[in-house]
Amino acid sequence: MNKVRPYSKVLERLRKAGLRPTRQRLALAKMLLENGNRHFSAEMLHAEALSSSVRVSLATVYNTLHQFTIAGLIREIYVDSSRSYFDTNTSKHHHFFHEDTAQLEDIPDDQIIVAKTPDPPAGTMLKSVDVVVRVSAS
Amino acid sequence: MNKVRPYSKVLERLRKAGLRPTRQRLALAKMLLENGNRHFSAEMLHAEALSSSVRVSLATVYNTLHQFTIAGLIREIYVDSSRSYFDTNTSKHHHFFHEDTAQLEDIPDDQIIVAKTPDPPAGTMLKSVDVVVRVSAS
DNA sequence: GTGTTTGCAAAGTGTTTGCAATTTA
């Protein structure tokens, strides 16, 4: 059902987020949002941009990922204490993390059940419930 | 029941892990293992050591935390992509992460239920199931 | 035109490493 979004959709989403659709932002948004769910780091996205002949600096990739995260277009996943990973799928779901390869993989929804979510401590509100299942070659 | 472990216990645990009980390792191990469950970063532990007049370099703190982690005396928790956090409680349990203060807090066992743990992908074995509930001041 | 965004290079942060000096067994 949810096919590749037409170009205008991406442009519209940037506008809605208050982000000027510059050449760099548009190119990165298209790479990320028109190709299904993806897990990636800043370096990975930068490398992919360059090999697709999208000229963009690494600094801009970092800044753009930050802006996209704030805008809710992507989300950050915490699995490594020395590198940021992101996911284009912002809906509630969880991850496998392959320790050997540093790859992320979605856990199918029917494969995990968090039956009870804890009450947030007094004075706080819940932001997210993230489950990471670490695996390695057996 | 589980009172403060006597000095010899810590020494014995280091020996069992194949780690020579040097002054630095012994001091750090005592700070960590004789004071209940603690969440901390390398910098935090280093600062605490210095203020307790335990002379130890930051490099040694890093190296020691790594060795303790491999030995299973402590475990690492992944909540921040720019800093490593550790926990002296190595048994199965989950965490709140206060985004405002960067503090970790245990989730009481009866407050969370992971009813179904996913099958690890083919060719992999499960290492851990970590739940992080992010909260912030409301 | 005016304010925003980019790219570069420099700076910053947390962490690791090489190696001489020290310590442990």
Added chain:
DNA sequence: TAAATTGCAAACACTTTGCAAACAC
């Protein structure tokens, strides 16, 4: 005294930032 460990400073990897040039509206 032989092997392991420490501390320092330098090196590292990843990320952020200052600022002039380029760009969007």
